Amino acid sequence: MNLADLQNLKFVNDDPTETVNNIIAVFEALDGSQLMPADPRRIFVSSLASVIVQQRVLINQTAKQNYLRYAPRPVLQHMGAMMDVMELPAAAARTTLEFMLSAPMTSAITIPAGTRVGSESGNGLLYFASEEVAEILPGQTIGTVTGICSLPGDVGNGYLPGQLNVLIDPLPFIQSVRNTTESAGGAEAESDDAFRERIRTAPESFSTAGPEGAYEYWAKSASSAIIDVGVHSPSEGRVTVLPLLAGGELPTQDILDAVYGAVNDRRVRPLTDHVTVQAPETVTYDIELTYWISRSRAAESASIQNEVVAAVEGYRIWQKSKLGRDIDPTELIMRVKSAGALRLNVISPSYAELSTLKIAQDARVKINYGGLVDD
Incomplete structure (x- = not known):
């Protein structure tokens, strides 16, 4: 389960209106009188209620920081220290x-x-x-x-x-x-979400039996540029590790060597495992579509066209940012329509299912603007 899928936590009720009403109701019950809107006592009680509301908000925020999903960077550092997980600094190419x-x-x-x-x-x-x-x-x-x-x-x-x-x-x-090789592997300092995910998966690294999660953890620890890792065992005692870089970039030989060193450390690799590291297999696809804009939004036509181009670019990055992500044209349609297109005709890609060890890579992108149409 992803941390983002967990239900939101709230330890105390911090709704301002409900808090103020509860305080006034208790005061009226104890005093035996009714506090009218212009009553000085009501104004005084309301001013105290605002402080109580702020305290309740702080209680919620402080309590939630004890949980991995909500912890800010300083708390994450302490959580990571308990699991011997240190944040990854910016990596040089x-x-x-x-x-x-x-x-x-x-x-x-x-x-x-x-x-x-x-x-x-x-x-x-x-x-x-x-x-x-x-x-x-x-x-x-x-x-x-x-x-x-x-x-x-x-x-x-x-x-x-x-x-x-x-x-x-x-x-x-x-x-x-x-x-002799294209420079690669440079990445900014590890994001909070990436650090949080490594802390969550750190217990996988405790095992010396070679579980899939352990190889994923140690491979990601090799560089902050690695966003996803595939692990495959084609036969007993043989393990293949496939790293993927930020933005869906394929790893260069230098990155593969760094991952190989991390997963083959004698304190990490089970003695009987033969581990190899290689780039994921790519599945190429084309993007070709025609879209139309509503005539009622003619004044926004230029900006919508720019938004559509940005939406297609976002789809390209999304599609190749995770191993095994199926080629899904419905995601492309959703993004282009959200950018302002009234309707569109997607010629390619068509849906294709990918195994967890493959990555989709776009080869040709063609975006056609069909003009203005009536709703």
């Missing part, structure tokens, strides 16, 4: 850096940890630094090492292979440098 020598050498060439590589359009603040010391062995001309972005968050994502090609820290004999 990662990529693979390739250093090339001008010619093979007779001795090994060392690339120090922290060697910085940037882009031609960089401002000097955003660069990728080598994570550890790397060596180019004698007779070889190429060495690779993982690079970590200098700025945490998603600002370092999306550098395509070859775009990071400026060696900021000059090294002897190095002719060129470039990134």
Whole structure:
């Protein structure tokens, strides 16, 4: 069960009108007189009632904070500490850096940890630094090492292979440098909801028998960029872990390596399990639709068209933000109509059921505006 599906809690009645009426009724019963609206005593009692109402609201708020669904960040930190779950800070993007020598050498060439590589359009603040010391062995001309972005968050994502090609820290004999993988894995600090969910699933990690929830928990702990994890056991003793990144992005090799290290830790993985980590299998689909706007809303036509485009974009993100989410055109219809379309004709996608280890990825998006029509 999701925390959001739980019934809302209320420990004391904090309705202002009911509270004031109860206080006046008790006063009238004790005093044996009736408090008219202009009675100074009624005004005085009402002023005290406002303080009592505020206290009741605070009682509700304070009591609800003891429960995971309502706890704010400071309380979540204490709840997490009891389960040995710490909040994940902002994660820096990662990529693979390739250093090339001008010619093979007779001795090994060392690339120090922290060697910085940037882009031609960089401002000097955003660069990728080598994570550890790397060596180019004698007779070889190429060495690779993982690079970590200098700025945490998603600002370092999306550098395509070859775009990071400026060696900021000059090294002897190095002719060129470039990134060989697209930078990815950068994410903002863990949200309250994500932190709350990890605390809720933390007991799964206590088991040493390899339950599905334990692998999900440890995989998510590898990076705050991971929003969903699939776990599959094709045969006894074999486990496949499939992480999914924020925004429905597929994990790069650097993220897969980080997850592999987390789930294969000797304190985590059961001794008899053979664990592999791979990207989810993608199922592609197209989006093609035509929509019309009511003639009575002609003055809003331009803004509605923008809202429809935003609605389709929101659907794209929603569709690929969870493993195993069926391709559902009714969700697309609901979003486009909520954006202001009077009616629409969805040519694609059609409904398709996905297994829990697959992810839907849109390939082609075509939005046609059919014009104004009568209601």
